[in-house]
Amino acid sequence: MELEVVLALGMFAAAIIALLAGYSVALTLGGIALIFALLGLALGVFPESLLSNLPSRVQGGAIMQNETLVAVPLFILMGVILERSKVAEDLLHIASRLLGRINGGLGYAVVLVGALLAASTGIVGATVITMTLIALPSMLQQKYDTRLATGAIAASGTLGQIIPPSIVLILLADAVSNAASQAASQMGIGAFVVSVGDLFAGALIPGFILVGLYLIWIAINAWFRPHHCPPVVDDTSDPLTRKEVLFGLGAPLLLIFAVLGAILSGIATPTEAAAIGVAGAILLAGLRLSDDDDAFLSALVLAAFASLAVIIFTRNVVDLRLGVADAGALAYVGVGISLIATIIFFAGLLAGMAILNRKQQLSPALKSGVHITSMVFLILIGASLFSLVFRGFGGDEIVAGLLHSIPGGKWGALVGAMLVMFVLGFFLDFIEIIFVVVPLVTPPLIVMGFDPVWLAILMALNLQTSFLTPPFGFALFYLRGAAPEGVKTSEIWHGAVPFIGLQLIIILLVASMPWLATWLPSVAAK
Structure with missing residues (x-):
């Protein structure tokens, strides 16, 4: 040798x-x-x-100087601010109240809220810990089977790996894009272009299918083993108001749709959309944490939302270009209105930050984001x-040679690479795997003929599965650390097994039907 x-x-x-x-x-x-x-x-x-x-x-x-990576700190800050503004608590409270009176209702609520938090924060550890602290005691109090409750929470927490805007997908897009360029150089063809928007679009359908599989599993339990997931009884809390539902559930959904819609429609780059997300998170946090002493500041925050509507309406109705020959008085009026609305928006943004600062959440959120x-x-x-x-040392050639030597051709090489990533996912965080392993195994796989976007989605699903697999899954460690003392580790492991099976089903579906990951990016690119 x-x-x-x-x-x-x-x-x-x-x-x-x-x-x-x-x-x-x-x-x-x-x-x-x-x-x-x-x-x-x-x-x-x-x-x-x-x-x-x-x-x-x-x-x-x-x-x-990588513009794609600029979105990372912004999405991290967005997630941290939403986490500290108790948005997760509101979502769980509302979903539990809406669904709790049916068998499996709390389980449905956990899965749906996990999906929303995944789209809001994209941080697996924060999602698992938050839902464990908030939802698990309530589920156990309502006599839910411990294995079903812990499995649903751990699995829902890992959705942050695959549902956009995910930090994993942003970092994976950068790594796969570089690998695709390297593969294209080896093949002597034009460079492949793999953007964050491509992976966000590619992950949507598999992510939604996975959420649906989780809900189906809980529905099966509710049908055949109703004593494992009984309805909520003796609920003495006040009925939900329309305002609570619209604000607690509608506002986070609106923010998610604004961020993803801006990226997928091509209106904004991922970095610009991340900035939109941070601004929206600050405004939502300001409204959520405000009290009677913050009446003026909360009014400014509400005015900021109204100013956004004014800016969008003005932009769509009036041609705001002043340098063209036919610019008339209406254009100047539109520009003036837009400037005033912009000033109001930034005033509302400062008001939201002031409320966060008063509640002693601004500095911790910024420090956590920087950390x-x-x-x-x-x-x-x-x-x-x-x-x-x-x-x-020629390591890339060694890896390529090993993949080519695996029996089964390119599919054998793909299975071998996925198994290596799956095992490493027990011991390494997704960041190390994306930065170290993905650049080594992806170029030879692309040279063999695999689509880079499809490969990236498979890798994200694979890493998500390893996060959930006993005995080393990170999500299980997070849950174990935040769970009450009476919950046994063996119960957590046992509860995760059915959801691992569902993960394997979605991996096989995406592997056998690549269009699940490639159709939406192709449509969005047109």
Whole structure:
């Protein structure tokens, strides 16, 4: 075996061992890469020029000037603000009150709210912990089967992996796009274009089908084992008002539709849509947390929503271009109205931030957003160095050779790659897998003829399944940490098994019917 191959494989094995030992992910990836690069230089089997290219790689379009990645901190901030503004509590309360009087009603509520939170926050850990703290005690109090309750919560929490706007899909779009360009270079053809919008559109149908499968499983339990998911009894809380339903349920839905609609329709880029999401989250949080002492500020927030409607209406009715020859008085009036509405909107935005600050939620939300964003980008830099050194030893050729040597042709290679990602998902977070493993296995798979968007959706579903699979699934760890003491770990594992089966069904459906992932992106591109 050649020395380069030994160093490449040893580097990968050393990184896995260090991560399992509990060392910091970003520092482990970067540190292991530097150690093996220096070792390779000393042995004369590693090109020194590769290391000198790292600063330009970080500062250039791959990371710091990558417009796609700008959406990451914005979507993270949107999710954190919504989490801290108790939107999740409102959604669960409303859904539970609307559905709780039927068998399985609380289970339906958990799945639907999990899907909405996935689309609102895209952060798996936050969703699982939030629903465990809020929903699980209520479900257990209503005599729900512990296994069904914990399984529904864990599975619903992982929907943040696949339902857009998901942080996973944004990072995966960047990794797959780079891999597709590399594959196109090897094939001598024009570059494949894989955008965040493509993955958001591609994930919608599989995500909705998966939510439907979860609901069907709970309905089966409600029909055949009604004692496992009984209706809510002795509910003494006040009836829901129309205002509570419209605001608590309608407002988050409106925000989700605005963000996704702006991306899928081509009105806004993912970064611009993420900025819309942050602004909407601030306004919703301001209204949710306001009280009698914030009457003036909450009025400004409401005025901001009204100003948005005015801007959209004016833009669609009046041609606001002043530099054209036929610009008349109506155009100047329209521009004036739009400017006033814009000032009101920003005033409402500042009012929402002021309310968050009064409730001591603004600073923690910003700090949490910065912390998560810093972690993501530090891992990205470490993973970039790791990939650079691994390729310097010919690691990409090793991976391609291994995939080609798997029996079964391209389908055997696909199954092998998915199994590797699935197992690594037990031990590594999705960020490390996306930044380290996806760039290695995706180019040869695309060269073999697989569609990059379809591949990305399969990978996202695969990672979601590994998040849910005992004994190492991250979602199960999150749930175990937040669950009451009386809930056994074995019950959590047992409860996850049926939902893992549903995950495998959706993976097989997407694998056998690629149009489930590719049809909507093709329509949106027209």
